[in-house]
Amino acid sequence: MMFNLKTDRSQYPQPGPDGKLEIDLETGKYLKLWQGPNHPGITGNMSVELTVCGDEVVAGKTHVGYLHRGFEKLMERRSFIQVFPIVCRVCVPEPDFNEYCYAAAVEELAGIKVPELANWMRTLILEMGRFNSYMMFLGGISGALGLGVVGQWMTYVRDLMLDRFEELTGARIYHMFILPGGVRGHLPDGFAGRMEEVLRTAEKYLADVEKVMFRNAVYKRRTKGIGVIDPKLFEPYGVTGPNARAGGVAKDLRKDAPYLVYNELDFEVQTGKDSDIHTRVDVRYRDIHQSIALIRQILQKMPKDGPVMAKIPNVLHWQIPRGETYIKGESSRGEYGYYLVTDGSGYPRRINVRGPSYTHAMALLEHLIPGTNISDVAQLMVSLHTYPPEIER
Amino acid sequence: MSLRDVLSPYTAWKHLFEAPVTIKDPIGREAAERYRGFHQNDLSKCIGCGSCEDICQNAAIDMVPVSDPKTGDSGLRPMIDYGRCCWCALCVDVCMTGSLTMSNEYTWVDSDPDAFRFTPGVDLKSWDAEEKGYKRENNERRLTGTHRPEMGMLEPEARIASFGEIVHGYTRAEAVIEADRCVECGLCVATCPAHMDIPDYIRKVREGDYEGGLKLLYETNPFSQTCGRVCTHACETACAAVHEGDAIAIRWLKRDITDNVPRERYFDLISKPDVPETGKKVAIVGAGPGGLTTAFDLARAGNEVVVFEALPKPGGMMRYGIPEYRLPYDVLDHEISVIEKMGVDIRCNQRIGTDITLDQLKKDHDAVVLSLGLNQGRSTRVPGSEEAESAIDLLRRITAGDKVPVPKQVAIIGGGNVAMDIARSMARLQRQKHGEVGVTVTALEDFDHFLADDEEVEEAREEGCVIYDARGPQEIVVKSGKVAGLRTWKCKAIFDAEGRFAPKYDASDEMVHPAQMVVEAIGQSADISLLGAELTEKLEWNRGRIRIDQNGRTSEPWLWAAGDLVSGPDVIHAVADGHRVAKSVSAMLQATRETH
Numbered sequence: 003m004m005f006n007l008k009t010d011r012s013q014y015p016q017p018g019p020d021g022k023l024e025i026d027l028e029t030g031k032y033l034k035l036w037q038g039p040n041h042p043g044i045t046g047n048m049s050v051e052l053t054v055c056g057d058e059v060v061a062g063k064t065h066v067g068y069l070h071r072g073f074e075k076l077m078e079r080r081s082f083i084q085v086f087p088i089v090c091r092v093c094v095p096e097p098d099f100n101e102y103c104y105a106a107a108v109e110e111l112a113g114i115k116v117p118e119l120a121n122w123m124r125t126l127i128l129e130m131g132r133f134n135s136y137m138m139f140l141g142g143i144s145g146a147l148g149l150g151v152v153g154q155w156m157t158y159v160r161d162l163m164l165d166r167f168e169e170l171t172g173a174r175i176y177h178m179f180i181l182p183g184g185v186r187g188h189l190p191d192g193f194a195g196r197m198e199e200v201l202r203t204a205e206k207y208l209a210d211v212e213k214v215m216f217r218n219a220v221y222k223r224r225t226k227g228i229g230v231i232d233p234k235l236f237e238p239y240g241v242t243g244p245n246a247r248a249g250g251v252a253k254d255l256r257k258d259a260p261y262l263v264y265n266e267l268d269f270e271v272q273t274g275k276d277s278d279i280h281t282r283v284d285v286r287y288r289d290i291h292q293s294i295a296l297i298r299q300i301l302q303k304m305p306k307d308g309p310v311m312a313k314i315p316n317v318l319h320w321q322i323p324r325g326e327t328y329i330k331g332e333s334s335r336g337e338y339g340y341y342l343v344t345d346g347s348g349y350p351r352r353i354n355v356r357g358p359s360y361t362h363a364m365a366l367l368e369h370l371i372p373g374t375n376i377s378d379v380a381q382l383m384v385s386l387h388t389y390p391p392e393i394e395r
Numbered sequence: 396m397s398l399r400d401v402l403s404p405y406t407a408w409k410h411l412f413e414a415p416v417t418i419k420d421p422i423g424r425e426a427a428e429r430y431r432g433f434h435q436n437d438l439s440k441c442i443g444c445g446s447c448e449d450i451c452q453n454a455a456i457d458m459v460p461v462s463d464p465k466t467g468d469s470g471l472r473p474m475i476d477y478g479r480c481c482w483c484a485l486c487v488d489v490c491m492t493g494s495l496t497m498s499n500e501y502t503w504v505d506s507d508p509d510a511f512r513f514t515p516g517v518d519l520k521s522w523d524a525e526e527k528g529y530k531r532e533n534n535e536r537r538l539t540g541t542h543r544p545e546m547g548m549l550e551p552e553a554r555i556a557s558f559g560e561i562v563h564g565y566t567r568a569e570a571v572i573e574a575d576r577c578v579e580c581g582l583c584v585a586t587c588p589a590h591m592d593i594p595d596y597i598r599k600v601r602e603g604d605y606e607g608g609l610k611l612l613y614e615t616n617p618f619s620q621t622c623g624r625v626c627t628h629a630c631e632t633a634c635a636a637v638h639e640g641d642a643i644a645i646r647w648l649k650r651d652i653t654d655n656v657p658r659e660r661y662f663d664l665i666s667k668p669d670v671p672e673t674g675k676k677v678a679i680v681g682a683g684p685g686g687l688t689t690a691f692d693l694a695r696a697g698n699e700v701v702v703f704e705a706l707p708k709p710g711g712m713m714r715y716g717i718p719e720y721r722l723p724y725d726v727l728d729h730e731i732s733v734i735e736k737m738g739v740d741i742r743c744n745q746r747i748g749t750d751i752t753l754d755q756l757k758k759d760h761d762a763v764v765l766s767l768g769l770n771q772g773r774s775t776r777v778p779g780s781e782e783a784e785s786a787i788d789l790l791r792r793i794t795a796g797d798k799v800p801v802p803k804q805v806a807i808i809g810g811g812n813v814a815m816d817i818a819r820s821m822a823r824l825q826r827q828k829h830g831e832v833g834v835t836v837t838a839l840e841d842f843d844h845f846l847a848d849d850e851e852v853e854e855a856r857e858e859g860c861v862i863y864d865a866r867g868p869q870e871i872v873v874k875s876g877k878v879a880g881l882r883t884w885k886c887k888a889i890f891d892a893e894g895r896f897a898p899k900y901d902a903s904d905e906m907v908h909p910a911q912m913v914v915e916a917i918g919q920s921a922d923i924s925l926l927g928a929e930l931t932e933k934l935e936w937n938r939g940r941i942r943i944d945q946n947g948r949t950s951e952p953w954l955w956a957a958g959d960l961v962s963g964p965d966v967i968h969a970v971a972d973g974h975r976v977a978k979s980v981s982a983m984l985q986a987t988r989e990t991h
């Protein structure tokens with residue numbers, strides 16, 4: 003071995019008998035270090051206030067709020083149709099989940115049945131969104147480890163998928179396509195063929211990622227056994243999605259509580275055992291391939307024709323009877339949900355967005371940080387795959 | 396750690412000499428066919444309804460005046476602020492005419508930040524004619540309803556058997572669906588002669604607040620039950636919804652409100668305001684919609700109002716001109732009883748000029764309002780026309796319960812709604828007497844320019860009437876002193892090059908319609924003999940009509956005129972007139988009180 007990676011821990015503070023660390027900044031032994039809110043090792047705009055001793059982090063506090071735009075409150079002052087253009091903004095890299103959850107919640111409370119083809123289209127869009135979200139993730143995790151080229155490849159592949167989004171929905175980032183009642187349009191002519199080209203290109207670049215990242219000694223050293231989440235934490239910390247699946251929990255809402263057309267699709271829940279950064283990335287990597295397969299499956303199985311919009315009331319004075327519902331789905335980061343309360347008026351009484359990042363990026367991260375090396379904080383955070391905008395609705 | 400794990404990353408170098416994956420210069424890249432880019436507005440279609448402004452959650456749209464609006468539109472057009480717009484295209488989806496679309500253009504550079512606030516279609520842009528860009532799929536408007544529920548009606552067989560009301564009125568569910576379609580743009584309000592508060596009363600239907608709705612109706616129209624059935628509904632031609640699908644059934648929704656408030660509740664809801672008595676007296680001649688609306692307003696303002704009606708019952712042309720199957724008499728009676736509750740004294744069988752003179756009225760009252768209906772039929776003056784019946788006279792006699800002759804075959808001259816009314820009334824009487832219908836209608840106009848409403852024509856046909864278009868009457872055939880038929884020629888043109896009435900006929904295309912009764916339904920006029928020679932001389936006239944100012948006042952300061960006499964045959968115009976005159980009379984009375 004070329005490097006001595008063993009650390010002399012004698013100089014580091016030892017926890018007291020209650021397991022708690024007494025940190026006295028006056029002693030001069032500690033340093034406060036802010037990672038974020040603008041930092042290449044932070045996903046989105048948030049920050050971690052690190053207390054370090056030497057190069058080891060002894061405590062970390064997460065700070066959010068840099069992105070707060072008051073969406074939930076804003077939505078209470080918008081009519082049901084006016085909420086539609088807002089929701090996608092709650093999560094930039096995977097906006098479609100917001101569109102789906104909101105639409106489904108409205109449809110349930112208003113008693114609207116969505117045409118079958120619209121459900122297929124929605125599933126397609128969600129898988130395209132998942133794929134793109136993972137592209138961002140791979141770019142992020144590789145970037146945190148200094149593998150910049152992977153980020154560029156993934157950005158390219160994501161861009162190709164954005165082209166497909168653009169031709170299908172009319173926009174690249176904020177698609178605003180899943181409307182309460184259905185979706186806004188049918189597939190453009192020749193869409194499946196162009197999608198297939200994108201998927202093939204994606205597979206080609208993913209094969210390169212396999213070689214450059216997964217078969218990379220440095221990558222392995224810096225991800226294996228690091229940032230392990232004890233599966234016992236999954237329940238109390240509300241850990242879902244790939245973060246939990248990498249710890250052996252085969253939970254996936256697409257299987258456990260099938261929505262849209264997932265029960266008509268063949269796929270498996272991707273899991274791992276080690277619950278470390280490496281496994282989490284690996285689970286996602288396999289999930290990408292599964293999304294690719296799902297997109298192909300959907301395009302092949304979906305009905306060729308039919309309506310895509312149900313009849314909805316006049317949206318300019320749409321009132322929805324008193325009720326409440328929680329609509330959830332499996333986003334690329336875990337359970338994503340919308341809690342909608344209506345009171346019979348033309349406005350939502352309350353909308354609450356349950357984004358997986360809320361627990362993953364704050365409580366869980368704070369718990370995982372102590373004891374890590376400063377240089378590992380970035381990949382630890384990225385490995386949780388969190389998007390601050392959905393923390394701050 | 397294997398050697399492979401050290402070497403493998405270097406495989407990335409195989410891309411070294413490839414072209415970069417990023418696009419060097421994204422400007423000029425054409426966006427997708429459906430891309431939601433910059434807005435376009437086809438001004439020849441846009442009506443300025445403002446639905447786009449309503450839906451925009453970013454308040455990016457402001458309706459601004461334009462210099463050359465179309466008739467019937469609001470004169471406003473959407474100005475969009477690209478500092479606020481999020482390109483959601485809800486404005487495109489909701490647009491009531493399909494005028495608003497988006498191009499796939501997405502780059503626009505300008506050093507002036509205000510340039511990005513623009514009025515598409517007015518401020519010309521390079522993308523105005525761009526075909527590509529976001530359009531609604533199949534140009535379907537899916538965010539608001541496009542079609543009205545069909546109105547329930549008696550089947551032809553059932554309706555021809557009696558004079559019972561044909562139209563059932565909406566069920567609650569149908570009314571809600573229909574009321575839901577209204578986008579509350581208010582374009583209709585300007586077109587309604589009485590400027591009824593249409594969007595608000597439609598909202599009351601939606602909310603099920605019928606009593607609130609009734610109060611709203613009475614703010615502008617004491618004949619809402621009548622209008623809810625027989626209004627000419629000019630509002631519906633101006634309705635924003637008419638451009639893509641059906642206009643909102645404004646008339647039926649008005650009726651829905653009036654039908655859903657129990658009759659006795661009217662008297663509680665429409666109570667007389669607590670105002671002091673003015674001590675002024677107003678006489679109104681004619682108990683039609685114009686006169687009674689004036690009476691309603693003036694009585695509510697604390698004046699003593701007396702209405703003089705020549706016929707045995709009040710209602711004017713509403714009662715004696717409109718057949719019962721369209722407007723049941725009990726509806727009219729109830730409507731008038733609400734007006735009487737305001738303290739209006741209606742004196743029937745009082746013919747001015749015969750039973751009491753206009754001079755007397757002038758002496759006994761502070762103001763006099765003339766509200767005469769068009770109750771005299773016009774004649775074709777073709778040979779034999781002295782043997783013809785007048786439609787309006789026949790209708791009156793049917794209503795009054797007089798015995799009218801009901802021959803097996805009747806020919807009608809005329810193609811307007813009155814012609815349809817008499818045709819369908821005679822058809823019912825024939826059915827009762829002979830068991831079958833034998834009515835022939837001959838209209839001067841061809842079907843492309845027909846005067847009667849489409850549904851009137853359709854229903855008349857369903858009831859067994861035969862309708863000929865483009866036929867001009869030449870002679871009423873009289874044999875041994877009895878009407879035997881109507882001779883018509885094909886009409887080639889009605890007006891001459893100057894637009895004057897000068898029908899041209901093709902004598903070779905002749906028909907003789909056998910009939911034992913011929914009815915003329917070619918227009919009506921008012922009987923103004925009651926004015927007397929002296930007053931007729933004194934008054935100013937305008938092409939045969941009494942000249943009035945914009946408030947309905949004649950050149951005689953004590954005399955006002957309202958109703959069909961000044962605005963032509965239409966209930967809602969008469970109602971509007973009534974309000975106008977009442978306001979003017981009130982102002983005059985107020986002024987005299989202040990100066991005395």
Ligand code: SF4
Pocket residue numbers: 436440441442443444445446447448472473489490491492493494495
């Ligand atoms: S909705 Fe359409 S028709 Fe109405 S104002 Fe806007 S652009 Fe014009």
Ligand code: SF4
Pocket residue numbers: 447450451452453454455456475479480481482483484485486487
């Ligand atoms: S596209 Fe959306 S945000 Fe822009 S003007 Fe239209 S409704 Fe408003």
Ligand code: SF4
Pocket residue numbers: 576577578579580581582583584593594597633634635636643645
């Ligand atoms: S009835 Fe028609 S014109 Fe009137 S407010 Fe409603 S949509 Fe607009």
